[in-house]
Amino acid sequence: GQQVMQIPQYQHVQEGEDFTTYCNSSTTLSNIQWYKQRPGGHPVFLIQLVKSGEVKKQKRLTFQFGEAKKNSSLHITATQTTDVGTYFCAGQRIAGNNRKLIWGLGTSLAVNP
């Protein structure tokens, strides 16, 4: 079945370093969404990418959607301790009536002050 692979599983960085997490889908996606889950919390929506090659920025966060709409990345510049949490990507199928989100397993980010 359709899968979304996300790497790395864990990442430890020093505050101020950059961080990137990558998602790869086995099939072409309609769109991809990114979520952040703080420790003890629930996933919270960050952004949705729809267009091939799309790049969106939110302050220090940069999101990219690949040309083939099969891969995506989230890059955080100059991490801060407030960035700690698990980042999930979730893709939706391009066709069909079943448009459920297919989730990556997440990348847990730890930031050392």
Place this chain on the structure above:
Amino acid sequence: GAGVSQSPSNKVTEKGKDVELRCDPISGHTALYWYRQSLGQGLEFLIYFQGNSAPDKSGLPSDRFSAERTGGSVSTLTIQRTQQEDSAVYLCASSASMNTEAFFGQGTRLTVV
């Protein structure tokens, strides 16, 4: 309500008992998801409701698990004859349509003793 509401927030039950978990989605949201999340793990898809379409039950781990969504609104996840391995946080999410962001509830932490 303003967001997705889940009840109870915590549930401790004895092995072999049945439990019902409730999710009140955001009013008007047509899509509803149930996920299970163990400590430090990713989101395990359980079931997906989209409008009047037949639900996608492909993630339910066994026939002890079932879910209903009455009137296209409130959903109940039922676990019969609970086992210790059912212990996890059960998250519900809803979205306005097939291609929009998912809003998560705070989850129900289920502990089977």
